[in-house]
Amino acid sequence: MPDPLRLGIAGLGTVGIGVVHIIQAHAGLITARTGRPVTITAVCARDRNKDRGADLSGYAWEDDPVALARRDDVDVFVELMGGSDGPAKASIEAAIASGKDVVTANKALLALHGQNLAEGAEAAGAVLRFEAAVAGGIPVIKALTEGLAGNAITRVMGVMNGTCNYILTRMENAGLPYETVFAEADELGYLEADPTLDVGGIDAAHKLALLSSIAFGTRVSFETVDIRGIERVTIDDIRHAADMGYRIKLLGVAQVTGRGLEQRMAPCLVPVDSPLGQLPGATNMVVLEGDAVGQIVLRGAGAGEGPTASAVMSDVIDIARGLRLPTFGQPARSLVTPATGRAAAPTPWYLRMTLMDKPGALAKVAAALGDAGVSIDRMRQYRHDEAFAPVLIVTHKTTQDAIDHAIGNCTVTGVVVGDPVALAIEAV
């Protein structure tokens, strides 16, 4: 029997304990599959005395994750603390400097520092893997990096924040406003300490930026993701969308157009009977499109102890089996800095605006859209009691630039009250 692969686990929250549970429960299965035992040498967390529902007595304890990362009896440093800087970054850097392999679930850290960390790992002959950072238990990093490696990837899409999908699904099913469901989600413990990470689309954008890098051979470019959260989605928008056969999802889309790499994370309308439209609750879905394979759809739990720990173990077992891939699928120094273009790929758009109820208002708006080159597919004005008339418009395919231009035109007509809402309609 070859030597065991020895893990040091930093962070014993839900995911860390999930990894401990899998290694304790499936030692024989893992050895059969990898040809060598996978063991835990040492662990590290904030509070040594907390009862975490797992027997940790066989593992050495470190208070300092950097010390854990440097231990001679650790082959793989497993970082499950989270945080885009601070101890997570310091300890991963220490592990790499010691030539150790690293497995992490830390999307924020990689979205901001992935390029430097990957270059460092590759220079040190270490691997740095992050299956658990994107879409929980769905093996999407593996599918994209390895399963579709013979393809030029043409587009990546995904619903990758379960909390947002829970909120939007619950709003629709219960007919409740955003604020009420947000408060419910908070009580249920579904939200990050800083809820903007979830509902502001930032967490999902971190994940999209990581997928883009692998898909297009570009350096991670989180700062160029066009991010809009779900905070402005109203129950009326959800109802209007449903009337027209759509659901609203916080959807990420990444593709390369003539103007460069386009990455956006925004609430979008998707057909109610499409795979994305059928996605309930906290489930995640990723759509990968390649020139040879066509469209692959992956669906599964995006968070939780078991699913996320399953993804961590996928990376650990790859290392135990001797698979040594660059972090983003090709050497980090070969990744190119992407030209960034904003939403050049045309889609239909959903527009909602409130008009003053006076003669000619609708005509002015229609003219404003036409002047921007935006052509109307469908328009509905709802019955109303007050002096303000809600109007819905579905456009033919057009670009975000044209929509922004059209909205600017509408605003200067003087008949539009408040800010219009514009959501792209994605066909998948």
Added chain:
Amino acid sequence: MPDPLRLGIAGLGTVGIGVVHIIQAHAGLITARTGRPVTITAVCARDRNKDRGADLSGYAWEDDPVALARRDDVDVFVELMGGSDGPAKASIEAAIASGKDVVTANKALLALHGQNLAEGAEAAGAVLRFEAAVAGGIPVIKALTEGLAGNAITRVMGVMNGTCNYILTRMENAGLPYETVFAEADELGYLEADPTLDVGGIDAAHKLALLSSIAFGTRVSFETVDIRGIERVTIDDIRHAADMGYRIKLLGVAQVTGRGLEQRMAPCLVPVDSPLGQLPGATNMVVLEGDAVGQIVLRGAGAGEGPTASAVMSDVIDIARGLRLPTFGQPARSLVTPATGRAAAPTPWYLRMTLMDKPGALAKVAAALGDAGVSIDRMRQYRHDEAFAPVLIVTHKTTQDAIDHAIGNCTVTGVVVGDPVALAIEAV
């Protein structure tokens, strides 16, 4: 730059030419991703003079695949000829005997001879991979063998024959009988030379048997798959199922129960709004369930030049990157011979039978079911003009043994005309 990885491709049909196209179109991309060029040294097919729509002039030609498999300038033998014996088997054995790695899309060969071939490859230090043999472009072998390697797999399900799914979808959408749509599919070239492989469920059962082996660490056990084809599915069954909120799919299910490994491939009812129920046309879907990850659903094209070639390239690129896994995810000699149990896991069942229109007939059938311990959830007798009354029954959860017993009981009542139809109802 390291030495190129040199392929010898045997079989230049749709998939073989698809692989040639990818390697010619994406040489730079593949080199960036693998760190070494992937080239084709030699090819082999039946007719050297046929125009295949690809430039093969740079490759040596072999008339004999065994000779191709033994060439010193071939590192990986890519078998895309098909056939469960004959030249495919002989040439793969020759490649393994020469210590070469093998990539194949041949499900029939592996379902029948996978154990011996895998043992041979592992003894020779060669790898034998088959991503393209199951569910076309969907990277399901990788997801199961690697992505979910930290899980005890609890169940595998799949719609894995696109032709059958096309036929069933088309019957429902156009309201056409099986025979008509079968003839259409034949004209469109969708059927294998021996159509029983498709509509008889054998092709899909080959694929299920391969997935089972990886999932449960068992020797491939194709001969114990309980196989029923779609030939007996009528347009009436499809309509009745739709009336009750179901669609009929040729669905494979593999799981380990108290009685052993249960593998069945049969037409089943699935909820119309479930991921499987929403699966259109020739698309494939595989559902993987693990104790940590929960349920993962994978969807994509199950056949065709691009998707299948994409899967072949996934294996080739794994080899170029140095990943050397046993064929079924753990050493072939460590796979156990499964105890085989038949359909011990209870499900609801759909029963259709035709009764003679005389007093007490329905009561006799209800009593016959009760005597077998089968409890009725819903029953419908349709209006009818003739002396025979069509009756539909949905049972509560029960085993296939109980259903077989109940059908035997019904038959001896003397009021049932012809053979009853029994289809399991799967919740996913």
